[in-house]
Amino acid sequence: MVPERLLKHDFESFAEYLSQQTNRPVELVLEKSYRKLLDSLLADKIDLAYLGPLPFVFLTQQDPSFVPIVRFVDKSGRSTYTCCLADFRGDHIxxxxxxxxxxxxxxxxxxxxYLMSEKLLNRHHYSLSNGGYIYSGNHSESALDVLRGVTQIAGLKTSIADKYHHLGLQVIEQSPPLPGFVLIANPRTVPQELIKTIHSRLLALDPQHTTKDAETTHLWGEGIRYGATEVDTSDYDVIRDMLQQIAIPGIDP
Structure with missing residues (x-):
């Protein structure tokens, strides 16, 4: 996952905003792994969480009652992103x-x-199980492991791969657009009226077109500062379908 200091920087101001809007104290909890985060949600120890599409699907498979509040957009206004495979262009892979x-x-x-990288490698009649793979910890480290010569190919977000293009990292395969990150609520610990308040306040923000809203969100993390949109849970069926075909070693959803 992202280093704790960066997560704290990205979400402290966001937590303060939620506290102001709900008139409730909001404590920032930084779990060490997605598995611990999901376990804490299922044990009713966490009220709200920011989840990528795969953890969101895992969570709702185990407990469909969790409520997706909003889906965040990027600086182009898109609520989707793509994954890719990348290599160092000098390696001629x-x-x-x-x-x-x-x-x-x-x-x-x-x-x-593993999920999307396996899917993309399957296009080339290859599987991660045929060779070797390592978990680098986050997207940037995955890219850097290729540039350091530790690995030959990286699986990561395309937007992050693009940041290392000037160092020789090149995208060699890319996924279709995937549904973006969501803010979810635990309906057992967060009252329905509070969920509605958070939903309406976040959707009302328009930081890309309104100066006041941009000032509100400018200290929020890159993934949440550009605004939000409604969540259509059927958009995540693409992840559910892939999980029917691809088992991720070591993960018990």
């Missing part, structure tokens, strides 16, 4: 013929980790 391949992945619960 041929995914169709070079065997075996060592692949770096962010972490097990990342949508762009």
């Amino acid at each position: 041929n995914v169709d013929s070079d065997r075996p391949l060592l692949v770096s992945l962010p972490q097990p619960y990342s949508t762009c980790g």
Whole structure:
């Protein structure tokens, strides 16, 4: 996952905003892993959480009562993103013929980790189980492991791969657009009226077109500062369908 200091920086101001809007204290809890976060949600120890599509699907498979409040958009106004496979252009990797391949992945619960990387490699009649893979910890480290020569291919978000293009990282395969990150609520611990308040206040923000709203969100993390939109849970069926075909080793959803 993202280092704790960065998570704290990204979400402290957001937590303060939620506290102001709800007139309730909001404590920021930073779990060490997605597995611990999901376990804490299911045990009613956490009220709200920011989840990527794969953890969101895992959570709602185990307990469908969790409520998706909003889905966040990026600076272009899109509420989707893509995953990719990337290599160092100087290595001249041929995914169709070079065997075996060592692949770096962010972490097990990342949508762009084992799940989507396996899907993209399958296009080339290859599987992660045929070679080797490592979990680098996050998307940037996955990219850097290729640039350091530790691995040959990285699975990661395309937007993060693009940040390392100037160092020689190139995208060699890309996924279709995937549904973005969501803020979810535990209906057993968060009253319905409070969920409605958070939903309406976040949807009312328009930081890309309103100066006042941009000032409100400018200290929020990159993934949440550009606004939000409604959640259509059927958009996440693409993740559910992939999980019917691909089992992620070591994960029991």
